[in-house]
Amino acid sequence: MATLASPAVSEATSAQQLPDQLPDFSTDAYKDAYSRINAIVIEGEQEAHDNYIAIGTLIPDQAEELARLARMELKHMKGFTACANNLGVTADMPFAKEFFAPLHGNFQKALAEGKVTTCLLIQAILIEAFAISAYHIYIPVADPFARKITEGVVKDEYTHLNYGQEWLKANLETCREELEQANRDNLPLVRKMLEQVAGDASVLHMDQEDLMADFLTSYQEALMDVGLTSREIAKMAAAALIG
């Protein structure tokens, strides 16, 4: 039902910033921010590898498939390491380890307790949805080398998200309660992680609101495929926004 532009719309259009303008990849400020963002990505891929291998110990009949996913994560890790080398940046790995520590701790605790649902929610849904949305936001503002690598990675990550979805879908009736609890415990961590890197991300021209919104969209979509209702999902997603 378009009508003539309201003044508000016209003003917004004229005041709009050029979206997705490329940053200067050669500045110290860019490289400094990149050293942490890139480290997070590398650490994330390494942990993803380790987590999939670990989940395989809980569901041995899936161990082979999980090992295949894990190998892909290692390949991604190498790709992102090459991205840092290409820009002449050294990834700040201690920062990244600390960044992942709370989520890592929750995963290890769930693993020790044999909680497959929690482990899958953390790794195959939360982290994958987080990665996919971050990569989507990053691709339009990435340097040409990293862009190519990241585009390849995104396609793989969807298969990982899909793996988690399929398992949870098949087991939804028995895992719903644990899923909700795991969501409550871990989704707020993801929001905090996002806030923690918002400054660095903005140097890379990645907008925090975009990151959060895209993450929630991916997460919501994954939960929908698992078989939860819109209302259940909205309630769960709100834990990230409000919690």
Add this chain to the structure above:
Amino acid sequence: MFGLIGHSTSFEEARAKARSLGFEEFAEGDLDVWCSAPPQLVERLEVTSATGKTIEGAYIDSCFVPEMLSRFKTARRKVLSAMELAQKNGLDITALGGFTSIIFENFNLLKEQQIRSTTLEWDRFTTGNTHTAWVICRQVETNAPLLGIDLRQARVAVVGATGDIGSAVCRWLSQRTGVKELLLVARQPQPLLHLQQELCGGRILSLEEALPEADVVVWVASLPQTLSIDAANLKSPCLMIDGGYPKNLDTKASGAGIHVLKGGIVEFFSDITWQMMEMAEMDNPKRQMFACFAEAILLEFEGIHTNFSWGRNNITLDKMDLIGAASERHGFRALGLALQSDPSPALTTA
């Protein structure tokens, strides 16, 4: 399956709506929270035509509120994400309601076909403008005579004449209705000249010049906040069709002989069970809805899965005929003045 993409008319209303639908957590959130919130498929519904055919559809709230209009990236993302959600849910034809199509058009989102991993298929969406234009024309044709206005002797001002809906209304009124004279009002002079040429008639005037001359005023432009209308300068009777969005003409123009009618609103012949319209400020929310929404429903009834209304100035009289006939066949009628039930001088259904 048809889809409707809508949004709340204000942030406060959005929070109240979230609360009433059981989305307590969202209701508590501030505007920043809502900016990040993804679109929600809040309701699935069934509609049965007067012909007996039943179809299914869904209502998607984009979680956009007008307070976000100044945030270009947010508004863009809200619209595209809602469209993505519609497509991913397999909705065949979805209407872009409220500000959704305005943002789509004004921010030129046609070049943003790729959103995340989804390539938006434009033929799944319609602005609904063809039906809106047809309904507004019917509202003029039906209600003017009720006020004693003979359209063959009447001057009809179209404010926002060069817009998608406005130009279609001008075409119809000049070629089908046969009004005495069209008064063309819009901001940009060049498109007005083009329109005048196309119509082979119509007089280009400023708003101030047009209003005192008009027996009927069709508003298809959003109203500037600063606009004030002096009722003393209007003809009596004067029929004003408020076809803009949001619908707030009744706050600007009232007085003896001034009749404001909500434009582009239709009423269905039977009740529809949906919660969303309860919040859309309709007088009879079980039956009334925006004509643009109804267009998606009509296209689904007719099995026309294509972007029927799309882009600017593509609305032909043939298309208006087609959607108009479907509208009547399936049980919609254009909202009219409530002349009998409201005895006050400033008759309005708003």
